[in-house]
Amino acid sequence: MQSLYRTAQAKSRKVTAGRSASFYPLAYGKRNARIREILHAPVTQAPSPHIALQQTGQKTTQQGTTPRKTGSSPAAGIIQRNTGETAAVMAQGTRTGSGLQFLPVNVTDTQVGPVSIAGGRRHRRASRLNVIIAANMTPRLLSRALLPLWTSATPFTPPGETSPLPLEIIDEETLAKALLVYNHSYLSLPDMPAWQVGLRLPLPVQIDETNGVATVNPGAIRRLAATFDQELIALLDSRTVSNTVPSAVMLTAEVDAFLSRNATAQRRGSNLSARAERNVQALRPFIEAVFARVNAADGFALALAFMTDQVNRTISLIGSQQDGAAILSLIQTRLNSAPGDITPEQQSHLDRANHMLALVSGGAVVAPPAERRQRHRRRRLEMRRSIAGRPCACMVFIHNDERNARRAVEDLHRACRYNLAIIDRGTLRSREISVPGQGATDPNELFPESVQTECTSNEAACRLYEASHNDRRAMQIQFFLTMKQCSKNFSLPTIALHNNRSSDTDAFRGAALSEQQNASLTGGVERETASGSGSRDDLRSRLQAVSPVVRGRRRPDFSRLLNLGGTTNIFRWCNMPEIVACHVGDTEHPDFVIWTTTREDFTAFSGQNFNVVLQDRAAGESATDLSTLYVRLGSDHRYINIETPHSRPTRLDSEAVRRENMNAITGALRARNLLCCDETLLGSVADIP
């Protein structure tokens, strides 16, 4: 496990590609070649037996006397031409709640024919349809929205023939897979960090700009989909979530890291140019921060390099989006303040850049599409994909009133390679969420065994139920499936971050125990040890022994900490029925506690004097908790819950307190080799030893 993480930390694309060999039967280079081969295959060579049969049928027809009418081959089923279907698809681009927007907008009809341009940035000058994606969109839902472009296309008539080939009908899942394969490098499959709000996705839909007719190729879609790795099937249901603005310190650190890693204007410019083509919404705050940081000369050189990397087609796509237009205006401002002594080469690049910007200035600009309207409006556990590379763990944040933990997971998500399962923002004041038929409920209690069992054996049925119901079970399914995706089918360790009230331990911490008294409380406690050293009774006696004496009476009795229901501190956790073993390691921080579900993690944390407990069964307060889900999964499924105290719920603590807590969190993660972070970024929010 440990060596795996170290390998995963290597930045090299080759290492990543090598590790993902099991995900990809073809190496990246070969894969690109294969995709080109598929796209370049003649339309007439559809290899499916279905088509072959129909072709035979057609030949028979052609030998007869009556040529068939376009698209009405009985072997293919009756396909009626309906350009209204193209219009209906395109109309979604301007409908609020569709979650998508088209660029360009003037596709009038579709026809089957050869589609040769590659996905991603490879043929970025080509005229093709693009879609901008808003929140709550999955590849499957996108495919559902786009499918009629293929299923209602005018069938292809090969040169010299009088009858068209039958239209090959593809389905939603085939198209969804093909769209991902088509853009696999652009989206960085298999982790797909680019699947974010604001993504511009190029589609294999080539537009004839003279008449707005687009060419599509269902056969090529089917063949692309055939190369999709079934292991990645969960990607089809990946939802885009709203972007989060990084905290000010994190944004500053990101800009610093970017500038130091990309020392030349060329590298900075081409990096930002590629990102602008992909997602102007995600890039805008970052590029603004970059330009705010650099001086006039560097700003000019960066703006020039950005434009030198661009072509008219991409500038037009960027400039027609609101955030893109803002980016271009920033670029134009920097170009306008060119230093006096530029080289002839710079001058020619500047002339080109100004010419390109003039072509798009004053053009129509559209606001980003609104989020896709969900059929059932209810609170969700959202999954944010790792943005920094292949995830080494799934991080979870589920209690919205724990503001410091929310900030911590958001910072860690930007600095480290973690998938993040996070409760949607809702109201930040309340931990409880409203569950239909049940009312306010702790979201950490939505993980019952029944849903785990049923959705493990039949995920498709669970998805269907979730999409069509608005009840407690639908919410439980949604939560379960998000955890499954975040942890890559529970293969990644899961790390939950929480804050707890420290008022329950106020008196204990205020007693200022001596070193010796503190030492008397440390050590392991086992549930099955009935009495004597290492038993719960023994811990109770030891807590009583260190309780302060007031006028001959013990008061308060610290052993009461063991029985305070609903509180979180190491002593209370040591006394819970589902806890088989605990280790009191740091009595000065009784509210900094770790909950584990594997003996290996427990033993390692104990050995480094953390306050840690090990759960081995479903019982008590945690019976329907997330932790119990991992206990049921078995001993090789890691769940690590890290609790740090907050002074008051719903309040953000001071920077100093947050840093202390972040150091506690990162210290624990480092101890288990789970801190797969960019140290430069992490250093802005935690101390690096």
Ligand SMILES: [Zn+2]
């Ligand atoms: Zn919590």
